[in-house]
Amino acid sequence: MEITEQNKQKLWERQKGMCGLCGKKFDENKDNLDLNYYISNSNEDSMVNSINHITLVCTFCNQYLQNHQKNDDNLHIKKYYFPYSNFGDYSIEDSIRDLTEDIKLFEKAVKSSNEWRNAFNTVKEFNKIIYGLNLSREHHSEVYNLINSIQDILYKRQQEEHQKLESILIDNYNSLKQKIDYAIHNSELTNDFKEAREHLLVFQNEFKEVTLSKEHREELVSLLNKAFEDLNTRFARQKESYEMECSENYLILKKKIDDAIEIVKNSNDIRKARLVLINVQNEFKGLKLKKEQREEQYSRIQNAFEELNKQQQLEQQEYEKECAENYAKLTELVASSIEFSEITIIFKEAREKLIEAQNAIKNSKLKKDHREELFQKIRTAFDTLSERQNIERDSYDKECNDNYNMLKANIEGAIIxxxxxxNFKQARETLISAQNAIKGMRLKKEQREELYSNIRETFNELNRRQSEEREIFEKETSENFDKLNKRAEQISMEIEISNDFRQIRENLIAIQNELRIVKLKKEQRDELFNKIRSAFENFDKKRNEYKENIKKEKVEKLSNLLVNLEDKLVRIEDSISWDVKSLEFQKEKLAQINLMPESESQKAEVLKIIQSIEERIKDKQTSINEVKARILSIQAELNNL
Structure with missing residues (x-):
């Protein structure tokens, strides 16, 4: 609506140049931009041109009023809102009536709504309005009772909401803390720091949108910050370890690449050299290296590959030349092998020649088309050889059948x-002879198996019969063994107590001869032969001991006799020595007597003594010779012993 200048002046004067809502003083300039005209109850047409429904408000209050109405289209801001408007037709009773009416409407709205936060703001506004109206104590108490009743409802709602909120806050805290604890635990275990950081950030962003108490929020923030710090610390340590590992890996890899390049330079086997490079190249996989280190060493590997490719091109040229030479040689070899296979009747040799040529092709360097060409010729030759061999096989079948019929008759005779x-031995030898006859004959597999089967069955039957015979043999051999064993033990006892060596020897020879002819098992015969040999040994030992004792006694007797003769010889020689001295004395005495006159009688006596001494010496000499001869005889006899 359009407000006249006259009404504007009236409004200014009525409100004393103040904002009707907040009491702010306007400038004297009526065109002040801060001055606005607000029309209350503007939906009533009858009141449009009355200044009693218009008030001056400042820009801030006008904006407040507009926003207030925008939030509630049904809201009609009444005159008691404007304590500084000084409406002429609006008494304090009117204010109390409108205020009480609005408070009751507000109370009704509060009871039907769960929104209590904005309601507290409305209560504050009502209190502010009541305070601005300067009501009497009676009116003030009546209005405040209504307001207090509303506040009680709001406080109760607030408490209920607070309890619900507390429960929600605790549930949110527990749920979020469990998730954060899990994320922190995983971050402590994992080495994937990026993933761990992302998980922590997810929960950090999540709890920003979750309602929490201040202390809970601070606690969770602290946990996350500590987890981030621990993660950063571990990341820094791992980064340091990573760089150290990269350096170590770089030096190890560089050494391997140096060695590989050296091998490639000195190797004549390109394939092996390439494999060495590939193996070293594979060392890059999974190996921790810095980007520049990896690129540096990878570049060296690529350069080595390029050098190897150049070398391979040169070798390829040599390879093609060698292939051409091999093709020419193998063409002649294949032609000669095929020619031999076409004219020979020894299919095995022909096949060996073709296989030899085939192997030569396999083991020679050739181009693929040349190899296929030569192999095709060999395959064709094999097919031709197989056709000829099939014709030969018909002849082979006839020969097999003839051999089968002949051998079958012979084997049936051997089986009968x-x-x-x-005579099991002769029967077995007959079957073995028939079996050996099969080995040298051409037969089909089933024919050979049939004949061998018949012989095996006969062998089994022969073994069965032989087993029955063996039981009888077992009994007889046991009886023979017991008998001969008893005799052997008896002879062994005789050896210990008897010196009739001749009879004992005859008994041993007799039982030894009997062992050769009676039925015994090999182990029984061996055991008895061992006993007889042991008995012979004991017999020889006993006899030798006996002879040794006889010899010992004889030696002792002869030795004693020899000692006596040697003593006798010494005594005779000593006696002769004394006789020689006595003879010399008598001869000296005779010489003295010869010088004396009239000494014939003395001379004769001395001569007689000399003769007697000489005869005694002669007899003693004879005795010495006899003793010496006897000593020599005894010594000879001792030597013979």
């Missing part, structure tokens, strides 16, 4: 003989 013979 083996079935009826009691």
């Amino acid at each position: 003989f083996a079935q009826n013979s009691t």
Whole structure:
């Protein structure tokens, strides 16, 4: 609506140049931009041109009023809102009536709504309005009772809401803390720091949007910050370890690449050299290296590959030349092998020649088309050889059948003989002879197996019969063994107590001869032979001991006799020595007597003594010779012993 200048002046004067809502003083300039005209109850047309429904308000209050109405289209701001408007037709009773009406409407709205936060703001506004109206104590008490009743409802709602909120806050805290604890635990265990950091950030962003108490929020923030700090510390340590590991890996890899490049330079086997480079190249996979280190060493590997490729191109040229030479040689070899296979009747040799040529092709360097060409010729030759061999096989089948019929008759005869013979050894030899006859004959597999099967069955029957015979043999051998064993033990006892060596020897020889002819098992015969040999040994030992004792006694007797003769010889020689001295004395005495006159009688006496001494010496000399001869005889006899 358009407000006249006259009404504007009236409004200014009525409100004393103040804002009707907040009491702010306007400038004297009526065109002040801060001055606004607010029309209350503007939906009533009858009141449009009355200044009693218009008030001056400042820009701030006008904006407040507009926003207030925008939030509630049904809201009608009444005159008691404007304590500084000085409405002429609006008494304090009117203010109390409108205020009480609005408070009751507000109370009704509060009871039907769960929104209590904005309601507290409305209560504050009502209190502010009541305070601005300067009501009497009676009116003030009546209005405040209504307001207090509303506040009680709001406080109760607030408490209920607070309890619900507390429960929600605790649930949010517990749920979020569990998630954060889990994320922190994982971050402490994992080495994937990026993933761990992302998980922590997810929960950090999540709890920003979750309602929490201040202390809970601070606690969770602290946990996350500590987890981030621990993660950063571990990341820094791992980064340091990573750089150290990169350096170590770089030096190790560089050494390997140096060695590989050296091998490539000195190797004549390109394939092996390439494999060495590939193996070293594979060392890069999973190896921790810095980007520049990896690129540096990878570049060296690529350069080595390029050098290897150049070398391979040169070798390829040599390879093609060698392939051409091999093709020419192998063409001649294949032609000669095929020619031999076409004219020979020895299929095995022909096949070996073709296989030899085939192997030569396999083991020679050739181009693929040349190899296929030569192999095709060999395959064709094999097919031709197989056709000829099939023709030969028909002849082979006839020969096999003829051999089968002949061998079958012979084997049947051998089987009949083996079935009826009691000489198992001869029967077995007959079957073995028939079996050996099969080995040298051409036969089909089933024919050979049939004949061998018949012989095996006969062998089994022969073994069965032989087993029955063996039981009888077992009994007889046991009896023979017991008998001969008893005799051997008896002879062993005789050896210990008797010196009739001749009879004992005859008994041993007799039982030894009997061992050769009676039925015994090999182990029984061996055991008895061992006992007889042991008995012979004991016999020889006993006899030798006996002879040794006889010899010892004889030696002792002869030795004593020899000692006596040697003593006798010494005594005779000593006696002769004395006789020689006595003879010399008598001869000296005779010489003295010869010088004396009339000494014939003395001379004769001395001569007689000399003669007697000489005869005694002669007899003693004879005795010495006899003793010496006897000593020599005894010594000879001792030597013979």
